[in-house]
Amino acid sequence: MTVPSACPCGSGRRYAACCGALHSGTREGKTAEALMRSRYSAYVLRLEAYLLRTWHPDTRPATLDLEQDQTRWLGLNIRGTQAGGPTDQTGQVRFTALYRTGAQQHHLDEESRFVRLNGRWVYLDALDPDA
Incomplete structure (x- = not known):
């Protein structure tokens, strides 16, 4: 993996001080x-x-195969949060x-749910936009 200087999550911070610290396990x-930003950067x-x-065991797939995935991630825009703070x-x-x-550019609009599991944030699932 080529380590980027700027963090892919769009925070404006250096990768090593942002999502890189979460990816390496030196920080939660x-x-x-x-966690959402770090997961986006992990997809990139x-x-x-x-x-x-970082996926909840009840909803986590058995495997991922990102090496075969042709998706090229171009940018992340956080549109809002609900709860999810240090004590939530x-x-x-x-x-x-x-x-x-x-050659096609797309966008993914999602509202992701996160929970604390054993004191750590994990991704649970995405809300159904049609619900």
Whole structure:
């Protein structure tokens, strides 16, 4: 993996001081948004083990195959959060992620749910936008 200087999550911080610290395990995400940003960066960098480790065991897939995935992630925009702070047990993060597959550019609008599990934030699932 080529280590980027700027963090892919769009925070404006250096990767090593932002999502890189979470990816390496030297720091845990203190908020649901921090975990969301680190998971986006993990998709950009194809860090399957990190994504699986930060996914709730009840909703986590058995495997990921990002090496075969042709998606190129282009940017992340956090649109809002609900709870998910340092003392909360649950949180939600609304975001838009831009990506390209082949010559087509797309966007993913999602509201992700996070919970604390054994004191750590983990991704639970995405709310159904049609519900």
